[in-house]
Amino acid sequence: MKSLRPLGFVLVALMLSQCAPDPPKLINVKIAVSLTPLSTAFFVAESSGYFRQCGLLPELIQVNGGKRAFELLEENRVDFSTSSDSVVSYAVQQNTTPFNILASFASSENDIKLISRQPEPLPANSTLGYWSGSASEHLMQTYLALYQSDKTFDQVDAPPEQLVSLFREGKVDVISVWEPFAWQMTDLIEQNDAHVLDAAALHSLHFLLLSNQNSKLDRTVAERLIGALQLATIKVHQHPQEVQQEIRTVLNADQSFIDWIWNDYLFQVKPATSVRYALLSNSRWFNGSRPLNYQNYLANAESLASPSDLAEQWCQDT
Known part of the structure; x- marks a missing residue:
């Protein structure tokens, strides 16, 4: 009888392994990301595994500038993009392909x-x-x-x-x-x-997360993405030296670049509705006394939970 006990343990372990649920399948998503320190949260989320932790398998398409990133969104080549509030205001003024403004994740008065x-x-x-x-x-x-x-x-x-x-x-x-x-x-x-030239503070730039209204991905993908950015932003504040090294690698820069720019940035994930005033200010500059109507672009963001709640809801602890 004693000789059968190890075999029994093996059989039980085998049965338990067969009953264990399969790990959740990661969701493929394409994101156009501007190669700028303002996109730090995206680079950190990828290198630190936060996208995967939140159920996503992203392809980051890196481009020079939020305008190029938005063009990829407009051409239906990506599901999400990063872009500045200025690019967004120009797009709204020109009544381009519909898109959603989901969140703000970085800002600067001197970028x-x-x-x-x-x-x-x-x-x-x-x-x-x-x-x-x-x-x-x-x-x-x-x-x-x-x-x-x-x-x-x-x-x-x-x-x-x-x-x-x-x-x-x-x-x-x-x-x-x-x-x-x-x-x-x-x-x-x-x-x-x-x-x-002394132009600092003439324009406070906000970097935004946009989604393609033509994308077939459901709403929860955007929620997972915002959750991943929230986790990445926490790391930016808790481990700045490690994050700075990551940015140096991504942007192929040295420490003198980090010293040149780092204190000019505020990294914080906020609902898109928090930048409504900045967007309206832009629109008055672009459009004179008649402000642009952003309501259709912000509609999806108004019902989103807070970034911290989305991280808690969708991002599994590791």
């Missing part, structure tokens, strides 16, 4: 910078470079309206990586670019061959 060959005031007939339909144009036009409205300037429309090249080649005199492109000009700034 976008005006880099000038000459210190202020700008010489008349200078050539200005920005990317239309993005926060780059928003900041440039705001600066001109407030401080340089009595002068005439030539203007060049180009994406940020081209603006940096045009500036170095002497083909433009002032550019409006976000990080990490502004940081790429620090060698010229240190040599006094370029200057950062």
Whole structure:
């Protein structure tokens, strides 16, 4: 009888393993993510396993700028995207493909910078470079309206990586670019061959999570995604040194870049309705006295639970 006992244990263990439920299947999702420190929560959620913890298997499609990320959403090539509130306001103004504004996950008053060959005031007939339909144009036009409205300037429309090249080649005199492109000009700034104009706080930028209204994914996927971003944001605040190393790797930057930008960012996942005022302020700038109507774009966000509740609901402890 004693010789049969180990066999009995084996049989019981085998029966229990056959009765154990299969692990939940991960949900495939495509997300267009701007390569900027503002997208830190996405990079951390992927590297730390928070997406999987919340039941998602994402494909992060990394692009330069929220405008490009939004274009992928508009073309139905992704389910979600990151974009600035400026890009969103331009899209609403142009009545593009319907989309949902779900949450805000980062903000900054100094992410976008005006880099000038000459210190202020700008010489008349200078050539200005920005990317239309993005926060780059928003900041440039705001600066001109407030401080340089009595002068005439030539203007060049180009994406940020081209603006940096045009500036170095002497083909433009002032550019409006976000990080990490502004940081790429620090060698010229240190040599006094370029200057950062005093434009901080002229535009408070909010980075938003958007969803494609044409996507076949159900609402719970967005809830899981927000939950994962909430967990990632907690890690940003609890382990900043580890997170900074991750950002250096993703953006192929060194510690001098982190030192240049880190204190300019606020990482916090908030319902999209929290940025309603910022969106309305943008719309008055774009559309004069007649504000744009964001209600249809915010409708889904109004019924979402708080980010912390969504993390608790959908993200399993590991």
